[in-house]
Amino acid sequence: MIQVVLRCFRSMTWVIENKNLTPAGKVAVINLKLHDYGKNPSGDTEVQFRLTRVTLEPMLRSMACxxxxxxTPANRVAVINLKVCELKP
Incomplete structure (x- = not known):
């Protein structure tokens, strides 16, 4: 049996860390809340990204595309695959 897990975007919040540093030292912390229809009962999953300007700009170009x-009327849903690497402190 093949199981398809569909997570839908629910909300996003963000903050800027290191506001007093130079632009190269600032970090955007983005929190996404995804609704997971694959769970029983369905629930929310939270994902956090920490992005610098260097990593954010390619992402924004992709989002604009x-x-x-x-x-386009024929395109109603975008499927975005994210590969998340967990950094261990």
Missing amino acids: ISQQLS
């Missing part, structure tokens, strides 16, 4: 594609 996705937005343009979604503006």
Whole structure:
């Protein structure tokens, strides 16, 4: 049996850390809340990203491309695959 897990975007919050540093030292902390229909009962999963300007800019370019594609009537849903690497302190 093949199981498909569908997580849908629920909400996003963000903050800037190290506000007083130079732009290169600042970090955006993005928290995504995803609704997981694969769980029984369904529930929410939270994912946190820590991005610098260098890593954020390619992501924003990709998101702009996705937005343009979604503006086409035939495209109603974007599927985004994220590979998350957990950093251990």
